[in-house]
Amino acid sequence: xxxxxxxxRLLAAAVCVCLIATGRxxxxxxxxxxxxxxxxxxxxxxxxxxxxxxxGAGPRVVGVSSFDHFPPAVDALPRVGALxxxxxxxxxxxxxxxxxxxxxxxxxxxxxxxxxxxxxxYRHGSLADIAAAMRELGRRLGLDREAARAADALEQELAGxxxxxQGLARPxxxxxxxxxxxxxRGINVSGGYGFLHDLAELAGARNIFADIKRESLLVxxxxxxxxxxxxxxxxxxxxxxxxxxxxxERQTWSVLxxxxxxRHGRIELLFGGELVVPGPRVPEAARAFARAIxxxxxxR
Amino acid sequence: MRSVRRRLAxxxxxxxxxxxxxxxxxxxxxxTHISLARAFDSxxxxxxxxxxxxxxxxxxxxxxxxxxxxxxxxxxxVVLQALLRNPLATPFTLGVSAGAALGAVLAIxxxxxxxxxxxxxxxxxxxxxxxxxxxxxxxxARARHQGxxxxxxxxxxxxxxxxxxxxxxxxxxxxxxxxxxxxxRWLMGDLGIxxxxxxxxxxxxxxxxxxxxxxxxxxxxxxSLDTDxxxxxxxxxxxxQQVAFFSSSLATGAAVSLGGPIGFVGIIVPHIIRLIVGADxxxxxxxxxxxxxxxxxxxxxxxxxxMAPIELPVGIITALVGGPFFLWLLLRHR
Numbered sequence: 143x144x145x146x147x148x149x150x151r152l153l154a155a156a157v158c159v160c161l162i163a164t165g166r167x168x169x170x171x172x173x174x175x176x177x178x179x180x181x182x183x184x185x186x187x188x189x190x191x192x193x194x195x196x197x198g199a200g201p202r203v204v205g206v207s208s209f210d211h212f213p214p215a216v217d218a219l220p221r222v223g224a225l226x227x228x229x230x231x232x233x234x235x236x237x238x239x240x241x242x243x244x245x246x247x248x249x250x251x252x253x254x255x256x257x258x259x260x261x262x263x264y265r266h267g268s269l270a271d272i273a274a275a276m277r278e279l280g281r282r283l284g285l286d287r288e289a290a291r292a293a294d295a296l297e298q299e300l301a302g303x304x305x306x307x308q309g310l311a312r313p314x315x316x317x318x319x320x321x322x323x324x325x326x327r328g329i330n331v332s333g334g335y336g337f338l339h340d341l342a343e344l345a346g347a348r349n350i351f352a353d354i355k356r357e358s359l360l361v362x363x364x365x366x367x368x369x370x371x372x373x374x375x376x377x378x379x380x381x382x383x384x385x386x387x388x389x390x391e392r393q394t395w396s397v398l399x400x401x402x403x404x405r406h407g408r409i410e411l412l413f414g415g416e417l418v419v420p421g422p423r424v425p426e427a428a429r430a431f432a433r434a435i436x437x438x439x440x441x442r
Numbered sequence: 443m444r445s446v447r448r449r450l451a452x453x454x455x456x457x458x459x460x461x462x463x464x465x466x467x468x469x470x471x472x473x474t475h476i477s478l479a480r481a482f483d484s485x486x487x488x489x490x491x492x493x494x495x496x497x498x499x500x501x502x503x504x505x506x507x508x509x510x511x512x513x514x515x516x517x518x519x520v521v522l523q524a525l526l527r528n529p530l531a532t533p534f535t536l537g538v539s540a541g542a543a544l545g546a547v548l549a550i551x552x553x554x555x556x557x558x559x560x561x562x563x564x565x566x567x568x569x570x571x572x573x574x575x576x577x578x579x580x581x582x583a584r585a586r587h588q589g590x591x592x593x594x595x596x597x598x599x600x601x602x603x604x605x606x607x608x609x610x611x612x613x614x615x616x617x618x619x620x621x622x623x624x625x626x627r628w629l630m631g632d633l634g635i636x637x638x639x640x641x642x643x644x645x646x647x648x649x650x651x652x653x654x655x656x657x658x659x660x661x662x663x664x665x666s667l668d669t670d671x672x673x674x675x676x677x678x679x680x681x682x683q684q685v686a687f688f689s690s691s692l693a694t695g696a697a698v699s700l701g702g703p704i705g706f707v708g709i710i711v712p713h714i715i716r717l718i719v720g721a722d723x724x725x726x727x728x729x730x731x732x733x734x735x736x737x738x739x740x741x742x743x744x745x746x747x748x749m750a751p752i753e754l755p756v757g758i759i760t761a762l763v764g765g766p767f768f769l770w771l772l773l774r775h776r
Contacts, residue, residue: 209618227615320620323553325562326636328627354752360627363636364500365751367492368474379620397499397637399489418620 179284180240180260184222184233186250190242190264190275191216192421197280197289205236211415212423230254240282266357266420269340273297276422292422299425300344303432307346310436315347316371316403319358324394326363333359337420338377345431347373367398374403375434376411379418383411410434450725453718457732464736465509468743469501473750504633504746507641508739508756511633511701512711514648514693516734517655519708520715520727521690524662525683526592533694533708536595536687537575537602542698544606544613545571547625551617561643564628565699569643572695575602580687590683631704631757633742640700647696652731654689658682659723666723706760707734710768717771737764 184205185191191206195213203216207224210216220236223229228250233241238259243251245265254261262282264275273293280289317332317339332338332349333356339349350369351359374395392409395401403409412430416423433441470478474496480486481493488494518533526535533539548554549567556563582598583591614622635641661682664672673679697704711734712726719725738756741763745756 225619320624322550322562322564322624325564325640327562327564327632327634328624330623351751356752359752361751362473362500362634362746362753364472364474364496364746365753367496367500369751370492379618398495400492400495 180238180282182236182238183240183242183283184236184238185210185242186222186224186228186247187242187244187264188212189266189272189419189421190262190279192419192423193272193276193279194242194283196292196422197276197283197285198292199279199283199285202283204238205233212419234259266336268335269300269337269344269420269424272337272420272422272424296422296425300428303425303428304344306439306441307344307432307436310346310439312346312348313372313408313435314350314370314402315342315373315375315435316350316366316369317342317347318374318376321376324390326366326394326397329361329363329366330358331361333357337424338417341424341428341431342375342435345428345435347375347431347435363398366401370401372402372406372408373435374401374409375431376409377417378411378413379415380413381415382413446722446724449719450728453725453729454732457729457736461509461732461736461739464739465505468505468508468739469497471743471747472496472501473747473753499636503635503638503641504742505739506638507633507635507644507700508742509735510641510644510648511697511704512707512734512736512738513731514651514697514734515704515708516711516715516737517652517727517731518690518693518697519734520712520723520730521655521658521662521686522708523712524666524723525686525690526596527666528596529713530709531596532705533690533697534603534703534705536579536599536691537606538572538691538694539698539703540603540606540610541575541578542568542572542695543629543703544610545569545574546628546702547610547613550624550628551613551621553621561640565640565643568702569695569699572691572698575606576688576691576695578602583687590680590687592683595687627755628702630755631702631760632755633701633704633738634746634753635700644696644700647692651689651693651696654685655693655727655731658686658689659727662686662723662727666721702757704738704757704760706757706764707738710760710764711737714768714771 181202182204183194183199183202185194185203186207188207188210191203191210192212194200194203195215200215203219205220205222206216208221209224222232225244228247230250230253234257240260240262241254242262242264245263251261251263262279273296276289276293280286318329319332320330322328331351333354334349334352335355336357339352342349350371388411391411395404395409398404412434414430416427429441476493476496481491481497515533522531522533522535523529545567546564549564554563554567558566579595579598579602583595614625661672661677664675664677665679665682669679712730715726715730715733719729738760741759742756744763745754745759748754
């Protein structure tokens, strides 16, 4: 009994020593000279991973989060956990010289900095912040020109969509981020802050919850009836769904027959990972929104 | 005997009126203002009547759900506190709600899309989970005992609660963040059912449990003192314990599948009622059911209006409102 306890303690001590040792080794490797661009990047944030690939830093990415699915090249990369469960040991083992962390991961960032590894702290914000993040990362990685080009292209595409819907009627729209399947419980919608709100407004909608300055909020059938959206856009983060399922989910709303969107059959289900990741694919998401909002316009 | 009956009638009248007031008043308040005249205007078809739809689709189902859930949880709390002879027992002590929660979390994380008779997968899965938990706890309590060990029952329930909680966390850990949010929301409890169908599934179960409860009070009075004394007075102790266990589990399972694990109702309402009407289960049990219904309906009104149009989970309100009130009552009676 006590022998086993001692063994466990010994093992724990050995692991600790190894951790410290590897941390020390990394200190040396990570000691970048000023101005030297990072060459080994671990990204814990899927949208930043996409940005890295978009600005030409893809080959430098050596590890990604467990929620990264795009671009396809990430499938071959090691996974190091995600927002709530980053595996610091695996991050360190990849010998990164830059780790992308999310704003709420303060302890992770602190640990990495203590190990001498530079961090880039990212936080989701508005639509405009995406191009800003691209340019800033470009500067950090010595890819200023590539990043500026990608950011400009993104902004131009978005501006093009905005111009296209200029002057068209702006339907009162509810953007549903989630809800219990086959029921009207737990309706989670986009409030008046964040990239989904910005996307919908850019694509020619009026978000009925624009007055509530939150990224998301839960609403009840009463609020939906009272705010009477003319269009309901439901986001599903899976890539596709069977037509039967789509029809079932649209039918779920039919009890709220006074809602104009329900009455006129304007319930649009959108599918795709680009809808959840505020990264370089937002023009695709914006086009999907615009098609749903203005089906009469000839979109390419 | 007559005096008990008279006291019961008196308290039932008082709390019946309170519950009635809550049920009648709650549909009239909400995050939006509606006109009753317009809601009941027969010249406007229901399909075009916003006020009527808010009243009958958004508000009335959740008020009725509050009645079923509140009454079931409060009554189940009374029965379990007597069965386990433990004032800290709640409808969730024996693992029923943790089993239900595991079912719901699995349904959410696996994105189960099936539905039966208009009842969603999450509701169905949570009920299946509660039945599973009851079966496990019961099997453990009966194993290697001639009768029915309440000690084993209590320990098995507490252990199962922890075990299921660990499984829930494990499933959560592997799930996508969007599902985690959904799960968290479910675990906070919510009555916004926006449809009558989930109630049609829960109501028969609650009624069966209620019928069993009606048979219990006299035996519970004896049982809550001492099982040997109860047996000597001709009470079939094991039978009473079985009925108490299954009926309270049934009530809890129905309530949790309908509204999620709404905390505090099952412990605070029975204690408040005992402080007011005394310890006789013949009075405490039915009066608690009425009071539980009124309490939860009132809490739900606060939940959906306090920060409108943002809605608070009712499970937060029950503890936030009920906790200080209970402490105040406790101090006043000492």
